[in-house]
Amino acid sequence: MTVTDLTTTAWLRELKSDPDPSTALVxxxxxxxxxxxxxxxxxxxxxxxxxxxxxYPGRLxxxxxxxxxxxxxxxxxxxADLLAWPKSVRLAIFGHxxxxTVAYEAARRVEAAGREVAHLFVSGRPAPAFAETRLLHAGPDEGLIADLERLSNDPASVQILREEPSLAELVLPALRSDYRAVETYRHEPGEPLRTAITALISSEDPTxxxxxxxxxxxxxAAGFDLATFPGGHFYLDLPENLSAIVALITRTLAGPVPGRSN
Structure with a gap:
């Protein structure tokens, strides 16, 4: 596989290039x-x-x-865009x-089309059968902003959405749409994935x-592992965690399948 095999689209954007990658992490x-x-x-x-x-649409x-x-x-x-990549692409998927949940559903679709997923990494989210009971997407802006404060590493940084209405007008429509997507999602049961899953969580995540x-x-059906990191819901944004997360992903993709399911 070469980097020229990987097409950039409206949905897929390159964040880190490699002239001859063995794996594409999406x-x-x-x-x-x-x-x-x-x-x-x-x-x-x-x-x-x-x-x-x-x-995703509606931002940047x-x-x-x-x-x-x-x-x-x-x-x-x-x-659909991932399936347009050549079959030679070794694909790993990560979602926070x-x-x-979107990464999991995308992996289901990729596998259903007969393509392999090298590994699925799921972070900071309960398993798909979990159903949200809140309906923040149907409520006032204040509820969305308050929930961002609850989850943020720096709640004060969210205050700007109250202070700058023009910024809130840009940010909140996509946020509300995403909350609606999460709060209305219901898992359709099916066969387990053929790829192994690693779940990442943090020690102080309220979600x-x-x-x-x-x-x-x-x-x-291929194996499962669980890793815990310090921090809250957005532990991925903490610089002290980055090297350990990268090391986990790199080690997992290079090593044997995690402990097999019984």
């Missing part, structure tokens, strides 16, 4: 996020791995594109928060308990 952002969520992580990978991010250079409020439709679009992360085990 990262799905959290709700309200964009490919910028993975720029720091992408820089941590050495030669052999090229990193792409999925750019896709601000003029209507947000997609249905999680499975996000997966449909991303998977909402992105973990995902170790028991909930462990439930991802049932979604793989």
């Amino acid at each position: 990262c799905f952002p959290p709700g309200g996020g964009s490919i910028t969520a993975y720029r720091a992580l992408a820089r941590g990978f050495s030669s052999g791995t090229t990193v792409f991010g999925v750019q 250079d896709r601000l003029g594109d209507e947000p997609v409020p249905v999680l499975t439709e996000l997966a449909d679009q991303a998977a 928060s909402m992105g973990a 995902t308990t170790p028991a909930q992360a462990e439930e991802w085990r049932a979604y793989s």
Whole structure:
């Protein structure tokens, strides 16, 4: 595989290039996020791995594109572009928060089309059978902003959405759409994935308990592993965690399949 085999599209954006990669790692952002969520992580990978991010509509250079409020439709679009890549591409998939569920659904579609996924990494999100009971997407802006503060590493940084209405007008439509996608998603049961899954959680994440992360085990027929990092929901943004996360992904992709499911 060469980097020229990997097509950049409206949905797939290159974050870290490699002239002759052995693996393409595709990262799905959290709700309200964009490919910028993975720029720091992408820089941590050495030669052999090229990193792409999925750019959802309604943000950054896709601000003029209507947000997609249905999680499975996000997966449909991303998977379609991934399936257009040559079969020689060794594909690994990573997703955080909402992105973990979208990544899982995209992996289902890739496998259903007869393609292999080298590994699925799911971060900061309960297993797919978990159903959200909140309906923040149907409520006022204040509820969305308050939830961002609850999850943020620096709640004060979210205050600007209250102070700058023009910024809120740009940010909140995509955020509301993503909350709707998460809160209305219901898992359709099916066969477990043929690829192994690694779940990543953090020690102080209010959204995902170790028991909930462990439930991802049932979604793989190839093996499962669980890794815990310090921090809150957005532990990925903490510089002190980046090298350990990159090392985990690199080691997993280079090594044997995690502990086999019984």
